Amino acid sequence: MVRRGEDLLTLAAKTGISKSKLSRTVYRSEGSLTVRDLSIICQALGINVLDVITPTP
Template sequence: METGNRKAAGLANAFSSRLNEEIRVWMTRRGENLRTLEAVTGISRSRLSRTVNRDEAPINTNELDLICKALGISPSEIIGIAERAVLAQQEQAKPQRPSGRYNSAGE
């Protein structure tokens, strides 16, 4: 089984971390662990652990496709879930504008 040996460099960014979190959620829902995912996908446990569990590197699209097939979810669905979560987090992080009106003195 070809897993694609090209690995992304660097730590996972906010989106990749959220994507990994969603993969962990789906692993739990499906009763999968790294050992069973390795057997089904051909991706080594150490690679799965570095990417999905520890966010040491983002997964590549080949790996994402294999993992999603094993978990019974489409890559676009899991990407959409992760994207919405990141956008919601960014919205919450925006500075809140004070409500109400102020007079010229700022009171």
């Protein structure tokens, strides 16, 4: 998010995912995201979901 210049409010508006859920799951690693939510977030940030979930060597 930081690299893309996004904050929680902007990302929440773009994705329809609440600011509190984004804060809990993205910043504090509390709980989990559904694949659907992860896909929506990646789409809003303009990144490929596979880049997020593929382990780096």
